Amino acid sequence: MSSPKMIQRHTRAGIFIHWFNAACWFFLLFTGLALIQNPELNPLGAWYPKAVRAVFGGGANLLVAHWLVALIWLAVWVVYLFWGMSRFVAPFLNSTFSLEPNRDIQWMIKKNLQMTLGYKMMAKLVKPLGYDGHLPPQEYYNAGQKLAAQGIIMGALVLIGTGFIMLFSKYFFSAADTWLVQWSMTVHFIAAGVTTALLMVHIYMAAISKEERPAFISMFTGTVPAEYAKHHHQLWYEELEEK
Amino acid sequence: MAKQLGMVVDAGLCIDCKGCMAACKVANEVPGDNWRNWIKSGDMDWQAKKRGRMVFQPGNCMQCDKPTCVSACPTGATYKSKADGVVVIDRGLCIGCGQCIKACPYGARFRNEKLKVADKCDFCSSRRAVGLEPACVSTCPTKARAFGDLNDPASPAGKLMAQSKDKATQVVNAQSNTDPNIYYLGDAGLKSWPVKAQMPGAFEFWKNLADPAVKVVVGLTGLGVLAMLGKQLMLKNDAPPPEEHGEEGGHE
Structure with missing residues (x-):
């Protein structure tokens, strides 16, 4: 296959927002982790906040850097959401939040079995039960991607909400309302943890596993080989064929 | 021994004039209804046969050795200074969540009405920076408060500690002893007021x-x-x- 037929998967705007998003999430995750400094909580040990605060010149600067990047991140997103609402955002939400239970539950189970067991083991163990080794056809996003996207979108909304409560605490909150700030810190931590777990899976699937390599490359070039689309996102491919 | 700033208070000398409270408020620009220090008074025992006597107990943040406020801060915005043992607040890092306020058995902390961050006595860090004693100590007309490094016999507080080690008492809640660094000489007066530290x-x-x-x-x-x-x-x-397609x- 010297020059396989390529089809468009991502727009330039989509590629930009993806990597911008990735950079901000990384920054916010690692600065956020360093904002926790308490022997009973320290997720990575006491050395971590100490080292990062040394780089930023103290905890107060680190806090400013954290919410400054968070605000820039959010501002860019707001612009993107308004500017691309009909073109990118609505279709993205439409497709990520539409699961077809029968097809997608099957896909999730089979895909996970196949990834854990490998194709050979899968053939040996599961074939006798009547499974032919094929996964139900998927749309532009597969069921795993949809679920991850839903989790990350909801996690992001929780992070934004609790983040603003913490940011505004010093400016608009009375002493009687600080219970809300206290719970925001706890919930912010939980949401960051859950989204981090989802993003670890996302990064593995996209950047490390071999099967999704073409999808990873497309996050730079914008295009995937038609063959890849046909096998991994058959319903999307067929839709494109019809057009 | 490491430096530990503290106070040794002779409650018997306190006349409840509130001079320490006023001086503190001015020196530290403590706003509105907020106070960094206090004078506690118990109930007069009218039943006693001997002449009734009221003991006034001046106090402020105790700069505890086991500060529960520090344990309740998730970011380390409040911490016990290694240099002098004072529990300090980084106002830039503090977001005013108020967890430390609840965790203090002495109610020594409050949410600064103006700055909306945690606030409390820091033994007048700005006055100490220019070589002055805390405002409450300087202003006390009866010299009920002695201040200094408790481990240094050359300091006023250290001298009293060295002289009367066995007689000096701490005011603590037995259920959560935070090992405070304000000691009282003789009868400290009301002792039952500190609450159990609550996270x-x-x-x-x-x-x-x-x-x-x-x-x-x-x-x-x-x-x-x-x-x-x-x-x-x-x-x-x-x-x-x-695949079925044969590819x-x-x-x-």
Whole structure:
């Protein structure tokens, strides 16, 4: 296959927002982790906040850097959401939040079995039960991607909400309302943890596993080989064929 | 021994003039209804046969050795200074969540009405920076408060500590002894007022449930991803089943 037929998967705007998003999430995750400094909580040990605060010149600067990047991140997103609402955002939400239970539950189970067991083991163990080794056809996003996207979108909304409560605490909150700030810190931590777990899976699937390599490359070039689309996102491919 | 700034108070000398409270408020620009220090007075014992006597107990943040306020701060915005043992607040890092306020058995902390961050006595850090004693100590007309390094016999407080080690008492709640660094000479007066240190519910939930749960979820996900990576590296030729279209290798 010297020059396989390529089809468009991502727009330039989509590629930009993806990597911008990735950079901000990384920054916010690692600065956020360093904002926790308490022997009973320290997720990575006491050395971590100490080292990062040394780089930023103290905890107060680190806090400013954290919410400054968070605000820039959010501002860019707001612009993107308004500017691309009909073109990118609505279709993205439409497709990520539409699961077809029968097809997608099957896909999730089979895909996970196949990834854990490998194709050979899968053939040996599961074939006798009547499974032919094929996964139900998927749309532009597969069921795993949809679920991850839903989790990350909801996690992001929780992070934004609790983040603003913490940011505004010093400016608009009375002493009687600080219970809300206290719970925001706890919930912010939980949401960051859950989204981090989802993003670890996302990064593995996209950047490390071999099967999704073409999808990873497309996050730079914008295009995937038609063959890849046909096998991994058959319903999307067929839709494109019809057009 | 490490430097530990503290106070040795002779409650018997206090006449409840509130000079320390006024001086503190001015020196530290403490706003509105907020106060960094106090004078506690017990009930007069009218039943006693001998002449009734009221003991006034001046106090402020005790700069505890085991500060529960520090334990309740998730960011380390409040911490015990290694240099002089004073519990300080980084106003830039503090977001005013108020967890430390609830955790203090002495009610020594408050949310500064103006700055909306945690505030409390820091033994007048700005006055000490220019070589002055804390305002409450300087202004006390009866010299009820002695200030200095408790471990240095050359300081006013250290001298009293060295002289009367056995007689000096701490005012503590037995259920949560934070080992405070304000000592009282003789009869300290009212002793039952400190409350049991209480961690806020959100912090307890974070520490006992959210923290371990998130660590397990992220840890297991990490292990899962690593296991997949290991499998990927070891089982190089695990090919997908041939497609119906008869084109193999499409998954490479």
